[in-house]
Amino acid sequence: MTPFSFEWQWNIEYILFMGLLYIALTIIVCGLVYVLVKTWLDLPMIEKPHDTPPEISYRSRYSDY
Amino acid sequence: MKEKHVPGKRYGMIIDLDKCTGCGTCTIACAAENNVSVRSDESDKERSITWMELFKITNGKEFPHTEVCYFPRPCMHCEEDGRGHHQPSCVSVCVATATKLDHNTGIVSQVYTRCIGCRYCQAACPYKARYFNWWDAYFPKGKGLERYLSPEVSPRMRGVVEKCTFCHHRLMRAKNLAYAEERRELEEDEYITACAEACPAQAITFGDLNNPKHRVSQLIKSPYAFRLLERLNTKPKVYYLSNKDWVRKLADNYLPGEFEKIMKLSG
Amino acid sequence: MDSPLLPEGVKRCSTKAFFLWTLPWLGLLAWGGLSAFLCLWKGLNQTNMSNIFAFALWIVFDLAVIALGAGAFFTGFLTYIIGKKELKNVINAAVIIGFICYSGAIAMLGIDIGQPIRGWFIFWHANIHSMLVEVSFCITCYLMVLAIEFVPIILGNRQLSKIRELNIFGHNLHETMAVFAATGTFLSFFHQGSLGGMFGVLYARPFAARDGFFIWPWTFFLFILSAIAAGPCFTILCTKLTEKLSRKKLVPDNAIQLLAKISAFLLSLYMVLKIADTLGWIYGVVPRAGLKFIDFYQEGPYGVWLVVCEIIIFGIAPAIILLVPKARQHDGWLIAACLMTCMGIVLNRFVFIVVTLAIPVMPFDRFWGYLPTWQEWGIAMAVIGYGFLLFSAAYRYLPLFPKERELNPVTE
Numbered sequence: 001m002t003p004f005s006f007e008w009q010w011n012i013e014y015i016l017f018m019g020l021l022y023i024a025l026t027i028i029v030c031g032l033v034y035v036l037v038k039t040w041l042d043l044p045m046i047e048k049p050h051d052t053p054p055e056i057s058y059r060s061r062y063s064d065y
Numbered sequence: 066m067k068e069k070h071v072p073g074k075r076y077g078m079i080i081d082l083d084k085c086t087g088c089g090t091c092t093i094a095c096a097a098e099n100n101v102s103v104r105s106d107e108s109d110k111e112r113s114i115t116w117m118e119l120f121k122i123t124n125g126k127e128f129p130h131t132e133v134c135y136f137p138r139p140c141m142h143c144e145e146d147g148r149g150h151h152q153p154s155c156v157s158v159c160v161a162t163a164t165k166l167d168h169n170t171g172i173v174s175q176v177y178t179r180c181i182g183c184r185y186c187q188a189a190c191p192y193k194a195r196y197f198n199w200w201d202a203y204f205p206k207g208k209g210l211e212r213y214l215s216p217e218v219s220p221r222m223r224g225v226v227e228k229c230t231f232c233h234h235r236l237m238r239a240k241n242l243a244y245a246e247e248r249r250e251l252e253e254d255e256y257i258t259a260c261a262e263a264c265p266a267q268a269i270t271f272g273d274l275n276n277p278k279h280r281v282s283q284l285i286k287s288p289y290a291f292r293l294l295e296r297l298n299t300k301p302k303v304y305y306l307s308n309k310d311w312v313r314k315l316a317d318n319y320l321p322g323e324f325e326k327i328m329k330l331s332g
Numbered sequence: 333m334d335s336p337l338l339p340e341g342v343k344r345c346s347t348k349a350f351f352l353w354t355l356p357w358l359g360l361l362a363w364g365g366l367s368a369f370l371c372l373w374k375g376l377n378q379t380n381m382s383n384i385f386a387f388a389l390w391i392v393f394d395l396a397v398i399a400l401g402a403g404a405f406f407t408g409f410l411t412y413i414i415g416k417k418e419l420k421n422v423i424n425a426a427v428i429i430g431f432i433c434y435s436g437a438i439a440m441l442g443i444d445i446g447q448p449i450r451g452w453f454i455f456w457h458a459n460i461h462s463m464l465v466e467v468s469f470c471i472t473c474y475l476m477v478l479a480i481e482f483v484p485i486i487l488g489n490r491q492l493s494k495i496r497e498l499n500i501f502g503h504n505l506h507e508t509m510a511v512f513a514a515t516g517t518f519l520s521f522f523h524q525g526s527l528g529g530m531f532g533v534l535y536a537r538p539f540a541a542r543d544g545f546f547i548w549p550w551t552f553f554l555f556i557l558s559a560i561a562a563g564p565c566f567t568i569l570c571t572k573l574t575e576k577l578s579r580k581k582l583v584p585d586n587a588i589q590l591l592a593k594i595s596a597f598l599l600s601l602y603m604v605l606k607i608a609d610t611l612g613w614i615y616g617v618v619p620r621a622g623l624k625f626i627d628f629y630q631e632g633p634y635g636v637w638l639v640v641c642e643i644i645i646f647g648i649a650p651a652i653i654l655l656v657p658k659a660r661q662h663d664g665w666l667i668a669a670c671l672m673t674c675m676g677i678v679l680n681r682f683v684f685i686v687v688t689l690a691i692p693v694m695p696f697d698r699f700w701g702y703l704p705t706w707q708e709w710g711i712a713m714a715v716i717g718y719g720f721l722l723f724s725a726a727y728r729y730l731p732l733f734p735k736e737r738e739l740n741p742v743t744e
């Protein structure tokens with residue numbers, strides 16, 4: 001039910017009940033959106049496998065030459 | 066729950082149990098008027114639909130002291146839920162706002178197309194006045210019943226709850242007539258329920274409880290008038306009348322010593 | 333055959349054995365499927381519900397599984413909000429049990445209503461004064477939360493966790509879990525309460541009616557308390573059953589003991605309040621309605637034994653067992669006490685639903701009996717079958733118990 005439904009009454013009971021419900025739904029949706037966005041932002045970060053040696057440039061590896 | 070009762074019409078009825086012969090005409094008239102679905106086996110009383118149900122009560126004494134009384138029970142069209150909230154028990158629990166107390170008429174309506182069939186209202190009603198459609202609506206063909214169906218009342222689909230509406234469509238009809246005749250008020254007998262009209266003993270009186278001129282509002286002032294399960298505070302608009310103490314006692318629960326007999330006739 | 337899907341470093345039975353194990357549960361599901369089809373196709377006349385027993389076996393099952401599934405939100409609350417680290421070893425199982433209970437309950441409710449296609453009316457045409465609306469809103473939202481909590485566990489599967497995107501998503505979801513757990517706690521608090529409120533507000537039914545605080549009858553608070561007392565017990569029972577069946581230790585004792593201890597205190601508090609509520613009802617609501625306590629227990633099979641069972645045998649007795657450290661550390665006593673607590677809660681829900689409706693309010697009305705049909709049992713049993721299937725599959729394919737590998741090193 002929304003404030004646009006014809007059953008809606010502008011009194012404290014309706015505002016409290018539906019308000020709390022919509023807050024809970026908003027938190028769930030915002031939480032999910034946050035996780036999705038964070039996942040999307042984390043994707044470009046290349047995870048390096050632990051057993052392979054760190055990649056360093058040829059020049060820095062042989063800095064003496 | 067803030068909805069306050071505004072003085073207006075409060076339709077109600079009073080049933081004189083001392084006049085009732087238990088003939089069952091009210092039940093039949095109600096069913097015919099309101100297109101109540103039937104079943105091939107109506108003996109299954111737990112699932113049959115009888116908006117106006119007739120209970121038989123006895124004083125529990127052995128012959129020849131046995132007394133019998135018939136107790137017709139329509140929907141009580143309660144005004145409160147028992148805790149002072151201005152809506153009946155069934156209305157306050159209904160999940161989909163499918164049942165409402167109309168504060169302009171006092172009638173508790175049931176919107177069949179809105180009801181989802183959760184049956185919480187049935188659990189809330191202590192009078193068992195609400196009936197669920199366990200089957201599809203059925204009117205035996207070829208037996209003439211279909212010719213009696215009223216076009217003014219919608220038949221109910223399977224899976225919804227129905228109950229007595231105080232023949233609400235008759236109020237609509239009377240109002241339309243009054244409007245056409247440019248009248249603002251209805252006459253007392255212009256709107257009465259099918260059960261009240263059909264009762265051969267004239268045991269049922271129907272009218273506006275708020276209108277002091279209506280017989281019903283005078284009859285409820287009788288010391289012998291009472292309501293069913295009155296101490297639950299559901300404020301029913303259906304009253305009963307009986308000068309038999311044992312009948313009045315059986316209409317409610319009393320702890321030992323609580324029930325007071327009426328010793329003198331007043332008026 | 334399905335070995336690539338099994339978690340690494342743990343032992344599982346053969347695919348064939350697992351398939352055979354699922355057969356009875358699939359059988360229950362098939363029975364339930366047929367029953368559901370008949371109820372939806374032919375209507376609720378397939379049940380033995382009536383105008384007297386408007387609520388029956390399904391609602392008892394619903395309320396029972398929702399109370400038993402309370403372990404999910406309460407363990408989540410203790411783990412993520414209070415910070416009880418040891419419960420991380422049991423939270424996955426608790427979440428899955430909760431998911432099974434809530435999804436099963438909602439599916440049953442979908443069949444229980446006479447017009448299932450109109451189910452959305454509850455949300456769109458809501459009567460906010462109805463406790464059942466609060467229940468519907470909160471259990472639906474909470475099921476969403478449970479699904480969100482379930483996702484990281486599913487993504488922990490050996491093959492799924494290899495997909496980097498899903499892995500990161502699962503990890504991030506897990507990191508944010510406190511937010512969902514808090515929302516779940518809020519939602520659960522209200523729907524557990526409203527389930528109690530549903531019956532406490534039946535003011536015209538003196539057997540169920542209760543006084544209360546503000547808009548909430550006492551049953552509102554008692555149902556919350558009983559659910560959070562019994563929920564952890566049910567989680568313990570499921571864990572112990574899995575341990576017995578897999579012949580392995582899966583959860584460290586400290587997690588189980590902590591749950592049992594918390595349950596003990598909550599159950600004790602619940603029993604004190606339940607006794608106070610019963611006395612308040614006997615000396616308040618009942619005489620106001622012109623009745624005596626004994627009037628409610630005179631017809632049919634519902635005698636005073638119900639009160640004795642609910643309060644003493646399935647209430648005080650398990651509370652004492654769980655309160656005594658030596659007793660709850662003994663596996664047999666622990667399981668017995670948990671079982672008794674769960675039975676007590678189921679009995680409590682049964683009493684509030686079936687007995688409330690069975691006892692006539694009008695003095696001249698008669699007592700009616702009720703026995704469920706095979707269709708009703710079918711749907712109820714299907715929830716059990718579904719629960720066993722989902723939990724077994726989760727145990728087999730997902731890292732359900734984080735300490736399993738540590739507690740059961742595989743020796744080649």
